[in-house]
Ligand SMILES: Nc1ncnc2c1ncn2[C@@H]1O[C@H](COP(=O)(O)OP(=O)(O)OP(=O)(O)O)[C@@H](O)[C@H]1O
């Protein structure tokens with residue numbers, strides 16, 4: 001099976017297509033705007049101008065032969081919907097859509113989208129979270145059924161130059177230091193006598209609330 | 219100092235504002251569209267209708283007293299630019315702007331933005347990366363100066379029911395298993411005899427290339 005097609009080469013769609021191409025995958029890009037096709041044609045494997053709400057046009061590029069189709073049409077929800085329904089009818093196994101609102105997301109999931117992305121909404125939430133805990137450089141949750149997370153911090157200045165044991169992080173915050181990165185070196189399961197130096201990067205494991213308190217240290 | 223103001227309450231800006239409010243912070247929201255202000259007024263601490271390119275209007279809400287101002291105006295770059303320059307002149311310490319293109323980002327950084335976000339671009343790259351390694355549930359890099367990363371995977375079926383030692387992950391892939399999560403339980407630094415069960419979540423540390431090979435296992 002061919003891999004990826006992207007319908008709608010706006011900022012979101014074109015970046016999906018370009019990133020896939022950069023990583024060695026052939027992408028079919030579709031857009032009804034000939035200027036967009038002209039711009040994208042030198043940059044992706046195949047760029048075709050057609051109206052994706054037209055089932056015959058989608059058949060003509062054998063859209064059903066693609067494993068994953070990304071439908072990146074934002075501003076015209078009816079176009080987005082029509083295109084999604086058509087791809088579903090043509091048996092595309094994995095359909096990923098952009099949506100602008102949660103109501104649109106619900107509708108798209110109900111009519112056959114496998115996954116829906118709301119770029120502006122997600123970026124707004126992500127920015128707010130980084131403003132709320134600016135010392136937490138990165139993190140991810142260990143799952144939807146748990147409040148454990150892994151998080152990355154620069155060593156807070158108030159514990160720099162202490163040993164891990166002296167800093168007493170586990171007792172004071174309930175979190176565990178899994179990794180210390182210093183420059184290019186990485187120490188896993190650092191021993192209690194390991195000295196925390198300024199600019200070290202710590203990777204810690206703990207519950208959301210514990211990690212949030214630790215994040216307030218800076 | 220007051221904390222947060224958001225100028226431009228479109229999808230990106232409104233979600234920044236709402237997430238900050240949900241986490242207990244008072245937000246000043248500014249938008250020139252009275253319908254937007256009417257919608258947002260019940261949801262945030264203060265919603266003011268004004269044209270943010272007007273320096274006197276921004277002075278009237280004491281914008282310089284805010285530590286962080288998010289300028290979430292996308293489609294009119296001149297408005298975005300004017301507002302950014304005005305906030306800079308009024309001594310806002312931390313200015314974060316939305317941009318549509320990398321050229322806009324460069325300009326905004328040069329005229330005083332501390333950070334620039336391109337939501338559609340970043341979402342497109344992020345989606346493509348998740349399509350390229352669908353078994354890698356989450357990850358983060360340990361820094362811009364290293365290719366070490368932490369990543370989260372569901373146990374690949376071909377090694378489920380083996381012990382960590384039998385699976386020989388470290389020798390075969392060069393990556394280290396830091397955490398095994400099973401249901402609600404979390405085991406740090408699992409011993410070699412730990413059995414990997416289907417549905418376990420693994421957190422591993424390794425170089426980008428090693429993690430990418432491990433990601434192909436599913
Ligand atoms: N029926 C259609 N068939 C093919 N392409 C379409 C169709 N409708 C819209 N497009 C294309 O999809 C692209 C993105 O559409 P639109 O501008 O509506 O979305 P957007 O969400 O605002 O984009 P961005 O990703 O830049 O935020 C445009 O280049 C447009 O030409």
Ligand SMILES: Nc1ncnc2c1ncn2[C@@H]1O[C@H](COP(=O)(O)OP(=O)(O)OP(=O)(O)O)[C@@H](O)[C@H]1O
Nearest residue numbers: 226227228229230249250251269270271292293297
């Ligand atoms: N000069 C200005 N002063 C105050 N508000 C403004 C100004 N210019 C634009 N806005 C507001 O900013 C909001 C977002 O603007 P716009 O629609 O240009 O951005 P967008 O990037 O498309 O939004 P979204 O975040 O929904 O993707 C709108 O509600 C608009 O009224």
